[in-house]
Amino acid sequence: MIYPVSFSGVTTNKPVKNNKSVNKTPVTDKQYIQREIKKQTPNKNQKLKGLLWAGLALAAGTAVAILSRGKIKARRADVLKDIPQELQVRFEKLKNLSGKDFIDNAYNEMVDYMGLKGIAPKEILINGNDGLMSITGGYNPMLNKITYSSGFVTKLTKDQQLTMLSHELKHCEQFTNMLRTEGLTVEKYVESTVDNYINNAIRTPYQSVHFSIAYSRAREAGTVKEFLAKMKNAWIQELAKEVRQNFAEVLKLSKFKADSPEARKAFEHLRANSEYEGLNIFGTGSDTYRNNPLEVEAYAFGDKIGTMFKKFLSV
Numbered sequence: 609m610i611y612p613v614s615f616s617g618v619t620t621n622k623p624v625k626n627n628k629s630v631n632k633t634p635v636t637d638k639q640y641i642q643r644e645i646k647k648q649t650p651n652k653n654q655k656l657k658g659l660l661w662a663g664l665a666l667a668a669g670t671a672v673a674i675l676s677r678g679k680i681k682a683r684r685a686d687v688l689k690d691i692p693q694e695l696q697v698r699f700e701k702l703k704n705l706s707g708k709d710f711i712d713n714a715y716n717e718m719v720d721y722m723g724l725k726g727i728a729p730k731e732i733l734i735n736g737n738d739g740l741m742s743i744t745g746g747y748n749p750m751l752n753k754i755t756y757s758s759g760f761v762t763k764l765t766k767d768q769q770l771t772m773l774s775h776e777l778k779h780c781e782q783f784t785n786m787l788r789t790e791g792l793t794v795e796k797y798v799e800s801t802v803d804n805y806i807n808n809a810i811r812t813p814y815q816s817v818h819f820s821i822a823y824s825r826a827r828e829a830g831t832v833k834e835f836l837a838k839m840k841n842a843w844i845q846e847l848a849k850e851v852r853q854n855f856a857e858v859l860k861l862s863k864f865k866a867d868s869p870e871a872r873k874a875f876e877h878l879r880a881n882s883e884y885e886g887l888n889i890f891g892t893g894s895d896t897y898r899n900n901p902l903e904v905e906a907y908a909f910g911d912k913i914g915t916m917f918k919k920f921l922s923v
């Protein structure tokens with residue numbers, strides 16, 4: 609669910625500033641001619657010579673420009689051929705946007721592209737500090753909310769932002785598909801998260817102090833089984849209510865038939881969700897975390913979209 613971006617990867621990716629005033633070398637034909645003319649003495653012959661040279665420079669410059677324009681065009685075509693037309697149209701709309709404007713528009717374009725209109729959250733939330741080593745993002749499958757830490761807006765390049773948006777939207781698709789699957793009830797959906805939560809709470813007691821205290825008391829009293837059953841049941845009831853509210857629109861949609869590929873995948877994902885391992889305090893996931901089928905799919909999709917966008921911007 610959480611998408612960590614390594615901090616070192618972020619800082620090395622700063623866009624290079626194009627500081628034109630520093631570059632005194634003439635960059636256009638006109639500047640080149642002006643410089644050549646300036647060099648000439650008032651001598652008429654030399655002035656003519658200078659003009660001739662300037663003319664030659666202009667002709668050569670034009671020839672080079674035409675050649676490289678052809679080259680650029682070929683390179684552009686070569687890069688674009690791997691990007692689906694539909695995405696190119698969307699990327700074109702995003703190309704010149706920046707900051708929050710880019711993020712909001714990129715989000716809406718991806719929601720639309722993935723067929724998640726009316727399913728995905730209407731907007732993303734920027735909330736909380738970055739992890740110690742990373743910028744994080746997460747999809748909450750109980751609240752249907754996508755949240756990123758503050759550095760998401762300020763420290764990432766546009767292709768990194770699009771990668772993370774696509775990644776969390778893939779999770780949104782995975783979880784909402786579970787809720788759209790015949791035979792996969794809200795209670796079963798919630799149970800997989802509760803199972804995962806309880807397992808993680810037992811494994812990493814420092815992350816859920818209240819639970820751990822109650823758990824060790826039950827252990828001392830020899831009532832662990834009863835305690836866990838009671839906790840689990842209470843959580844399922846509570847969260848099922850939340851899910852029915854937060855996914856009201858999704859639950860109204862027609863369901864995937866139990867024997868369809870979507871449904872089979874949804875049941876696999878449900879199991880994967882119960883086996884999720886949490887992130888460490890640095891905000892980076894373990895191998896087990898990244899190998900979870902939900903993550904494998906989300907990373908692959910996010911990276912694919914981000915890479916295509918980066919290529920698109922490069923030509």
Ligand SMILES: [Zn+2]
Binds near residue numbers: 609610611902906
């Ligand atoms: Zn994820």
